[in-house]
Amino acid sequence: MGIERSYRRPVSGTFLFLALIFWAVLCPEGSEGDQPPPHPIPDMTPRWGASAVRLSDGKIVVTGGFTGQDVGVTEVYDPARHAWTRASSDPHPRTSACAVALSDGRVLVTGGYDGSYLGTTEFYDPLHDRWTRGNKDPVPRAGGAGVVLPDGNVFVTGGFNDTGYLASSELFHSSTGTWSAVRPDPVPRWASSAVALRDGTVLVVGGYDGRTLGTVERYDPGTDSWKTKASDPVLRWGASAVRLPSGDVLVVDGYGEDYLSAAEIYSVKNNAWKQAVPDPIPREKAVALLLSDGRVLVEGGLNTGGFLSVGELYDPGRNRWTALSSKNRPAP
Numbered sequence: 001m002g003i004e005r006s007y008r009r010p011v012s013g014t015f016l017f018l019a020l021i022f023w024a025v026l027c028p029e030g031s032e033g034d035q036p037p038p039h040p041i042p043d044m045t046p047r048w049g050a051s052a053v054r055l056s057d058g059k060i061v062v063t064g065g066f067t068g069q070d071v072g073v074t075e076v077y078d079p080a081r082h083a084w085t086r087a088s089s090d091p092h093p094r095t096s097a098c099a100v101a102l103s104d105g106r107v108l109v110t111g112g113y114d115g116s117y118l119g120t121t122e123f124y125d126p127l128h129d130r131w132t133r134g135n136k137d138p139v140p141r142a143g144g145a146g147v148v149l150p151d152g153n154v155f156v157t158g159g160f161n162d163t164g165y166l167a168s169s170e171l172f173h174s175s176t177g178t179w180s181a182v183r184p185d186p187v188p189r190w191a192s193s194a195v196a197l198r199d200g201t202v203l204v205v206g207g208y209d210g211r212t213l214g215t216v217e218r219y220d221p222g223t224d225s226w227k228t229k230a231s232d233p234v235l236r237w238g239a240s241a242v243r244l245p246s247g248d249v250l251v252v253d254g255y256g257e258d259y260l261s262a263a264e265i266y267s268v269k270n271n272a273w274k275q276a277v278p279d280p281i282p283r284e285k286a287v288a289l290l291l292s293d294g295r296v297l298v299e300g301g302l303n304t305g306g307f308l309s310v311g312e313l314y315d316p317g318r319n320r321w322t323a324l325s326s327k328n329r330p331a332p
Helices: 013-023
Strands: 039-041 051-054 062-064 073-076 083-087 098-101 109-111 121-127 132-135 145-148 154-157 169-173 178-182 193-196 202-208 212-220 225-229 240-243 249-253 260-266 272-276 289-292 294-297 311-315 320-323
Touching: 039 311, 051 098, 062 098, 062 109, 098 145, 109 154, 121 145, 154 193, 154 202, 193 240, 193 249, 202 249, 240 289, 249 289, 249 294
Parallel strands: none
Antiparallel strands: 039 083, 051 062, 062 073, 073 083, 098 109, 109 121, 121 132, 145 154, 154 169, 169 178, 193 202, 202 212, 212 225, 240 249, 249 260, 260 272, 289 294, 294 311, 311 320
8 A cells, every 4th residue: 555545536345444444543632721712714624524413402513533544523504594613622532422412411422443443432512512431332342332321321343343243232221321231233344323213223334244135134232133125226424324314324425436426215114225316426434413403414424526515415305415615504
């Protein structure tokens, strides 16, 4: 491998993964006391492998990722004002972590990569713009997938560490702050996408295990069991999955043999897939979240042009994408 950054041209999934792992630069760890106060910024910091959640007030928190180095940069997007704000950085810079919004208003961020594979767990309090440390996930991982369950616990599965591709699945018990193992995914994989369904089960889609996957599994925490479902017709890793207001699941972007813009909708009721209008911008390991108005915000990621901050809005009712301007306002 040459020293040329892999994001400058299309490469295989294996090459991109290894390149980002071997050439990531560990940022110095910060502390809560040396964080700048929140302040307005024009756009999200361009990055790959960030984690994001939607808060109960509709705002979006984006944290971590890779910009040429692993970062803890944390930013908040207010869709009502089309405005970004810089918040206090995660004291542990990292890429490909899992983030979920807890019922108490905090954001849990766990795992990731900073030159080594992490079990590190932090809580971000958006009300006080403050980070605190939690108990480590006993399975260090990067590129895992995580969702919050109806009972408030957090389900984390898959990823990659020094042992290889992971099937390991854990629950973080929000009432006690402890972790416990549950039944592993039948498919060990890195960079899959996961989404919590209305019935409390979890859909896990795609990923990479040395091959690019379209495999779909559904985990039932009530019975601690997995069922294989209809495969995504698009093989990919590093995609984004979002549960739509209809209860169906949008899976968009990712990487296959190239950077992808493909969008598909999975019907939970019919266990079937249909095509949607593709994202106008191909991207891998972006962030995507459902907004309060029912549209899906897709931001950041990586393609042949480099790291992205440009965003798009997908309207599932109209099956239509709208570009955001450089200041994240709907383009004219």
